[in-house]
Amino acid sequence: MGEQTKFLLDESRIPKRWYNIQADLPKPLAPVLHPGTMKPVGPDDLAPLFPMALIMQEVTTEREIDIPEPVRDIYRLWRPSPLFRAHRLEKALGTPAKIFYKYEGVSPAGSHKPNTAVPQAFYNREAGIKRLSTETGAGQWGSSLAFAGALFGIDVTVFQVRVSYDQKPYRRALMESYGARCLPSPSTETEYGRSVLAKRPDHPGSLGIAISEAVEIAAKNDDTKYALGSVLNHVLLHQTVVGLEAMEQLKMADAWPDVIVGCTGGGSNFAGITFPFIGDGLRGGAKPRIVAVEPAACPSLTRGKFAYDFGDTGHMTPLAKMHTLGSTFTPPGFHAGGLRYHGMAPLVSHLRDLNLIEAVAYHQTECFAAGIQFARAEGILPAPEANHAVKGAIEEALRCKREGRSQTILFNLCGHGHFDMAAYMAYSAGTLTDQSYNEEELAMALAGLPSVPEPA
Numbered sequence: 001m002g003e004q005t006k007f008l009l010d011e012s013r014i015p016k017r018w019y020n021i022q023a024d025l026p027k028p029l030a031p032v033l034h035p036g037t038m039k040p041v042g043p044d045d046l047a048p049l050f051p052m053a054l055i056m057q058e059v060t061t062e063r064e065i066d067i068p069e070p071v072r073d074i075y076r077l078w079r080p081s082p083l084f085r086a087h088r089l090e091k092a093l094g095t096p097a098k099i100f101y102k103y104e105g106v107s108p109a110g111s112h113k114p115n116t117a118v119p120q121a122f123y124n125r126e127a128g129i130k131r132l133s134t135e136t137g138a139g140q141w142g143s144s145l146a147f148a149g150a151l152f153g154i155d156v157t158v159f160q161v162r163v164s165y166d167q168k169p170y171r172r173a174l175m176e177s178y179g180a181r182c183l184p185s186p187s188t189e190t191e192y193g194r195s196v197l198a199k200r201p202d203h204p205g206s207l208g209i210a211i212s213e214a215v216e217i218a219a220k221n222d223d224t225k226y227a228l229g230s231v232l233n234h235v236l237l238h239q240t241v242v243g244l245e246a247m248e249q250l251k252m253a254d255a256w257p258d259v260i261v262g263c264t265g266g267g268s269n270f271a272g273i274t275f276p277f278i279g280d281g282l283r284g285g286a287k288p289r290i291v292a293v294e295p296a297a298c299p300s301l302t303r304g305k306f307a308y309d310f311g312d313t314g315h316m317t318p319l320a321k322m323h324t325l326g327s328t329f330t331p332p333g334f335h336a337g338g339l340r341y342h343g344m345a346p347l348v349s350h351l352r353d354l355n356l357i358e359a360v361a362y363h364q365t366e367c368f369a370a371g372i373q374f375a376r377a378e379g380i381l382p383a384p385e386a387n388h389a390v391k392g393a394i395e396e397a398l399r400c401k402r403e404g405r406s407q408t409i410l411f412n413l414c415g416h417g418h419f420d421m422a423a424y425m426a427y428s429a430g431t432l433t434d435q436s437y438n439e440e441e442l443a444m445a446l447a448g449l450p451s452v453p454e455p456a
């Protein structure tokens with residue numbers, strides 16, 4: 001018999017509390033600012049967009065936050081998710097390293113995103129909200145919120161970035177099957193969408209534009225709130241179930257990571273797997289190296305500025321300090337749609353600034369090659385976003401081989417790629433190419449960052 005490959009926890013071991021890294025930060029986060037007054041925003045400023053329970057989770061420094069029982073009850077549909085030891089991949093690479101991966105593709109939407117969609121829908125229903133508006137790029141977040149909305153009886157309106165609305169009809173079909181209404185963005189439904197279309201009727205859309213549309217709908221309707229699938233502190237908080245479970249499973253495997261790897265779009269799946277370990281290190285425990293992997297075509301952590309910026313293109317959101325390429329920057333249309341965001345979670349940016357995490361960027365073809373190698377060894381075909389984490393983990397395993405060190409590597413396999421077969425077809429056909437962003441456009445977007453006075 002071979003060594004154990006799969007580490008499963010009983011349903012009763014689904015975490016009862018999320019872990020809040022704000023309790024353990026050596027230096028607090030910079031405040032979120034109102035763009036008009038440049039003063040820190042208070043809970044009341046955010047009340048038109050989010051229910052108070054989520055606003056409080058955004059700012060609390062309590063270490064542990066109870067997970068409501070109705071949320072845990074839905075988590076049981078797919079949690080605890082499995083942790084695997086990648087014996088066959090290790091063998092294929094000829095590495096002395098041990099590779100573990102946490103698989104979040106077992107959720108109904110096929111990624112980690114329902115971990116936060118479900119509590120967000122729950123807290124909104126508790127607050128009497130009838131409708132949620134949101135944006136989606138490739139459709140993973142939209143389908144996760146549509147699923148959660150269906151379970152809690154909340155209507156969901158999704159603004160899907162125009163290019164992906166046209167090119168990826170299956171995610172849209174999934175959202176509509178769950179009962180959500182899905183509109184191509186820019187749309188004629190909002191003032192901001194109409195203003196964009198007036199300038200360019202064939203605009204392909206972007207996440208930044210879709211966020212502006214979804215925020216506008218929530219701000220103008222009392223019964224509607226806004227939901228975001230990444231970036232915000234409460235979203236990262238909800239994702240910590242991933243790392244908390246992984247800790248228990250690694251104890252079963254009698255292993256502990258020397259390196260943890262995750263891909264970063266807005267930072268939520270990365271935070272989910274790494275924050276419980278980083279927190280343990282900040283409280284005196286082991287300090288694994290932490291590696292964020294981002295696309296070379298949208299490299300906010302490795303090429304962006306750590307500065308105050310808007311979260312959206314229409315400048316309706318407050319200002320947050322984060323690694324950003326500039327809110328007017330339009331990333332090229334590569335296939336990992338979930339990683340095409342100009343900014344980064346303030347918490348992840350803060351940890352990078354404090355040198356508590358590292359960041360690397362890879363091009364999409366090398367990431368697809370890694371994903372295919374992974375699928376042929378382990379059987380699971382990763383989402384294009386997850387391929388970045390696979391690539392990062394393989395690079396670490398090859399480093400161990402060169403250095404003759406048997407380290408333990410953990411990574412987050414944040415979703416499967418079953419809705420992304422067009423990208424895999426393009427890869428096999430050799431038509432998938434590496435794209436670089438326009439340096440001039442990046443320089444302009446960075447030069448246009450809002451100027452924020454230094455705090456006294």
Ligand SMILES: *Cc1c(COP(=O)(O)O)cnc(C)c1O
Binds near residue numbers: 141263339385414
């Ligand atoms: C949305 C998504 C991402 C990017 O978002 P993060 O907040 O950075 O996790 C990555 N992988 C998958 C599978 C996604 O659906």
